[in-house]
Amino acid sequence: MSKYKCIIFDCDGVLVDSEPIGNQVLVDIANELGANITLDYALRNFKGNSFDNCANQISKLVGKAVPDDIEAIYRKRSYQKFKEEIQPIQGIKGVLDGLDIPFCVASSGPESKIKLNLEATGLIQYFTDKIFSCYTIGRWKPDPSVFIWAAKTMGYQPKECLVIEDSIIGVEAALNGGFDVFGFTAHDYQxxxxxxATKTFSEMLILPELLQFKH
Known part of the structure; x- marks a missing residue:
């Protein structure tokens, strides 16, 4: 059996393969403003950050304030792309089907984005009433508040939970809250x-083995 009583999954890059899609939209918007950056740059510098942090980085790159409605523009464009292109992380459905302990999702994205992406990938059924968004509480990773809120709502202490993350900011947030955290390294570009991270793994299908569950 696993020593953990609950698993808290990040969403982007852990449940759904959204990082290349969302970051490409951000690159397009940034370049329209004169940033002249690539997707590789975005994945290295924007991944795991709050949108405000990304917007501030773009502002510095272009040497001027970004438009007030930049997030609204980003959400509209990215949501459309997600609907058209997003896929679940390979192997995640099998992992979720096999888990015999409670689990939930805690993400920096708005709840509307989390739900859209989980619906588009056929994962929403696993997370009914178990979605926790940084936007709801106004605190973003590496602040651990979203993980602490998720754990408390699920009925567990941080030491009883395991966080699954794919960004260094997310890993730091989990550690800051007193959680063990497994780093999913399939897109750990740096x-x-x-x-x-407490442990790392590169293929979602081996997560049950790392958890040492008996099925």
Whole structure:
């Protein structure tokens, strides 16, 4: 059996393969403003950050304030792309089907985005009434508040929960809250996660083995 009583999944890059899609939209918007950046740059610098942090980075790149409605523009464009292109992370459905302990999702994205992406990938059924968004509480990773809120709502202490994250900011948030955290490294572009995560893994299908569940 696993020593953990509850699993808290990040959404983007852990449940759904949204990072390349969302970051490409952000690159397009940034470049329209004169940033001249690539998707690789975005994945290295924007991944895991709050939207405000990304907007501030773009502002510095272009040397001027970004439009007041930049997030609204981003949400509209990215939601359409997600509907057309998003896929679940390979193997995640099998993992969720096999879990015999409670689990939930805690993400930096708005709840509307989380629900849209889970619906588009056929995962929403696993997370009914178990969605926790940083936007709801106004606190963003690496602040651990969203994980602490999720754990408390699910009925567990941080030490009883395991967080699954794919960004260094998310890993730091979990550690800041007193959680163990497994880093999913399939898109760890700067090889950052092994330095801080409790454990790392590169294929979702091996997560049950790491948890040492008996089925």
């Amino acid at each position: 090889d950052e996660l092994p330095k801080k």
